Amino acid sequence: MASTAAFAATAALAGDPTRAAMLLALMDGRALTAGELASVAGVTPQTASGHLARLVEAGLLVVEAQGRHRYHRLASPLVARMVETLISIAGETQAPPVRVGPRDAALRHARTCYDHLAGRVAVGITERMVATGALVLGDDGGELTGSGQQLLLRIGIDVPAPGRGRRAFCRPCLDWSERRFHLAGVVGSALLDGLLALGWLRRTAGSRAVTVTPAGEQGVRGAFGFDPRASAGPETSLRRGA
Amino acid sequence: MASTAAFAATAALAGDPTRAAMLLALMDGRALTAGELASVAGVTPQTASGHLARLVEAGLLVVEAQGRHRYHRLASPLVARMVETLISIAGETQAPPVRVGPRDAALRHARTCYDHLAGRVAVGITERMVATGALVLGDDGGELTGSGQQLLLRIGIDVPAPGRGRRAFCRPCLDWSERRFHLAGVVGSALLDGLLALGWLRRTAGSRAVTVTPAGEQGVRGAFGFDPRASAGPETSLRRGA
DNA sequence: GGGATGCTTCGGCGCAGACCGAAGGATCAC
DNA sequence: GTGATCCTTCGGTCTGCGCCGAAGCATCCC
Numbered sequence A, B: 001m002a003s004t005a006a007f008a009a010t011a012a013l014a015g016d017p018t019r020a021a022m023l024l025a026l027m028d029g030r031a032l033t034a035g036e037l038a039s040v041a042g043v044t045p046q047t048a049s050g051h052l053a054r055l056v057e058a059g060l061l062v063v064e065a066q067g068r069h070r071y072h073r074l075a076s077p078l079v080a081r082m083v084e085t086l087i088s089i090a091g092e093t094q095a096p097p098v099r100v101g102p103r104d105a106a107l108r109h110a111r112t113c114y115d116h117l118a119g120r121v122a123v124g125i126t127e128r129m130v131a132t133g134a135l136v137l138g139d140d141g142g143e144l145t146g147s148g149q150q151l152l153l154r155i156g157i158d159v160p161a162p163g164r165g166r167r168a169f170c171r172p173c174l175d176w177s178e179r180r181f182h183l184a185g186v187v188g189s190a191l192l193d194g195l196l197a198l199g200w201l202r203r204t205a206g207s208r209a210v211t212v213t214p215a216g217e218q219g220v221r222g223a224f225g226f227d228p229r230a231s232a233g234p235e236t237s238l239r240r241g242a
Numbered sequence C: 001g002g003g004a005t006g007c008t009t010c011g012g013c014g015c016a017g018a019c020c021g022a023a024g025g026a027t028c029a030c
Numbered sequence D: 001g002t003g004a005t006c007c008t009t010c011g012g013t014c015t016g017c018g019c020c021g022a023a024g025c026a027t028c029c030c
Helices: A004-015 A017-028 A034-041 A043-055 A077-093 A104-111 A119-129 A147-154 A184-199 A213-226 A228-232 B004-015 B015-028 B035-040 B045-057 B076-094 B102-109 B120-131 B145-154 B184-196 B215-224 B228-232
Strands: A061-066 A069-076 A111-113 A115-116 A135-137 A142-144 A172-173 A182-183 A201-203 A210-212 B059-064 B067-073 B109-113 B117-119 B135-139 B142-144 B171-174 B182-184 B201-202 B208-213
Touching: A004 A017, A004 A077, A004 B004, A004 B015, A004 B076, A017 A034, A017 A043, A017 A077, A017 A111, A017 B004, A034 A043, A034 A069, A043 A061, A043 A069, A061 A172, A061 B142, A069 A077, A077 B004, A077 B076, A077 B215, A104 A111, A104 A119, A115 A119, A115 A182, A115 A184, A119 A135, A119 A213, A119 B135, A119 B228, A142 A147, A142 B184, A147 A184, A182 A184, A184 A201, A184 B142, A210 A213, B004 B015, B004 B076, B015 B035, B015 B045, B015 B067, B015 B076, B015 B109, B035 B067, B045 B059, B067 B076, B102 B109, B102 B120, B117 B120, B117 B182, B117 B184, B120 B135, B120 B215, B142 B145, B145 B184, B145 B215, B182 B184, B184 B201, B208 B215, B215 B228
Parallel strands: none
Antiparallel strands: A061 A069, A111 A115, A135 A142, A172 A182, A201 A210, B059 B067, B109 B117, B135 B142, B171 B182, B201 B208
């Protein structure tokens, strides 16, 4: 085998609770300082420092020094995808360990997932786009149709051409809270950026949660035919995913 | 957060070298007995038993008792996908740790990857299909075109209709040895099954390696315009993927 | 029935590694 | 320069867990 050892080492890195907390904290795509990550993970700076060094050395994170701060972020979308997959599996298999709190409620409603939008709002928009033929989704592959492209262009979101590049253009991403799919890849990323630029969504400080502005409620309803407030509905309960 | 603990626990499960060896051994989709897995991982049966119990309890494996044997296999394609992703990252980031041997050479040439074909032959076929318009691949999403469907039908492989089902229909899977994409999902699975049924490929005992039969060399060349023997060429060297 | 095989549970050993306190650069503000 | 932050390295402690030997069930064969 090429290397069971390398495989195990990589998984083990993500398998420590402290490092796991760090990886999850970086899932919104931002870069955080070593101190912030220490705080997020609930350990002292010197402990965090050791963990971060290992994550960087293994290529899961990249670090950029800026003055006396050292900013860490996920090394690549591939790493984000690994984290996503692990979240899916963990959610899939574990019984709900603790009661969900109000903070979780906000996250379930709308949040960033690395570089795209996740949560009920994201799932709702995605499913409406599929229903109206703006989007074709298999389970792991997808395509933005001509009408979809026009739909986005109409609200001022210009999606770059597919191209043969190495970056995923359009793909579904399993939503850990909804167990249904939302939109990721280049299209998903452009969508999030666009909605933020339009002022329809606003990031919240210190959290991956995203709030829908009043303008956003109206805009999303008009453009996608989906009411973001409707997403306060009952829990979905799809047990077995993909 | 939903559960850092569950996330870390799942990753930690895959992070132990012994369990990692077991997961990798199950990646060809077959079910193996506890004893076989103990042997693969190089531990005593009682040690293996403990590990397997934990993997089953976490939902990564499912077990089926048959007489005095207990057959274990991956619980779902989602788990296989997690393993794939980890393999990609491990290969991506680690410097090649040891010299590759002849056993690796066979694996690099053609092997099964859970339920589909991987290795140079798989990558070659996939890329030829893309070049001839039988297949459209983004980076994470894909589509089998009408001409692709006909191509497969012509050699006797009937791909089930896409459908809206939860199973991935057609998607690229990053090949750990080639760092390029091969075909996975329903189409990839149907392709592997078809080529085995045609007698073009043959599984080897005790390994994920697959050999191309003489009939297979001719058939693949004729059907896909790709010469499996040509894949003994120089190493590819794509450094940074996705 | 008796014996072989496959797997599990129990108990104890030993090591990897996660943690923190203390101390040592590096960079910024003044 | 002095002092304050931010981060790292070093040393030492301690827990968690991976491992095996021994023993106990279950299943199959004869």
